[in-house]
Amino acid sequence: MDRPVVYADLSLSRGRGPESSSPPSLPQDVCQGPPWHQLALKLGCAGIILLVLSVIGLSVLETPVPLQCSIHWSQLQDKCIFFSGSSNTWKDSLADCSQRESSLLLIQDLEELRHIHDLIKTEGILYWFGLNFTLSEKNWKWINGSFLDHDILQIFGENKENSCAAISKTKVFSSNCDSENKWICEKKLKPVRNKVCPNS
Incomplete structure (x- = not known):
């Protein structure tokens, strides 16, 4: 006995095959x-x-950053030093260095002493530095409070009240603090950042 055949219409869109379908x-x-x-x-x-x-x-x-000294200052080891062009008393020289954000020179060793002698160009000119004689302690004392090591410096002249040390091209002398000499300031060598100058 024949079975009846059932027909159904399927509606498929073109291009919608399994290979082109995207996930929801x-x-x-x-x-x-x-x-x-x-x-x-x-x-x-x-x-x-x-x-x-x-x-x-x-x-x-x-x-x-490169380390360098300001204009008019010279590098000496790890410090910058300034030689004054004018003369003054020891106390006024100390004050001038302070205004320059520095102090009178402190000579640390024999090598530095030799360098300072070499940097002084003219014979017979004296320069104050940071050493004076204290009568109460009867000793030469640096401005930082330490006492002079006589193995480093030999001072020519009298050790008496109101004596301050001054250096020449060849020697160190005891001089009256109220007399007028040139002076040497020092400050620590610091990094200097390059400043951009206008119109450069």
Whole structure:
């Protein structure tokens, strides 16, 4: 016995085969996650940016800056020294150095003493530096409070009240502090950042 044949109409769109079908789109919130995930992500990004900026900042600070003395100052070992062009008493010379953000010269060792002698161009001119005789202690005392090491400096002249040390091209002399001599200031050698001059 023959079975009846049933016909059905299938409606297929062109180009919609299995190879070209795309997955259904997901709701927008699914990829974003809960609000605290978003906050953690933003904080993490901010932390990384701060870390990178810190590393860049430190590398800039670590860049070596050349050490040099200001104009009219000469470099001597780890300090800058200034030879005055005029003459004054020891106390006024001390005050002048202070105004220049420095102090009267302190001679640390024999090598520095030799360099100072070499830098003094003219024979017979005396320069004050930071050493004077204290009557109460009967000793030569540096302006930083330490006492003279006589192995470094030999002072020619009397050790008496109101005596201050002055250096020439060849020797160191005891001189009355109220007499007028030139003087030598010193300050520490510091990094000097290059300043951009206008119109340069």
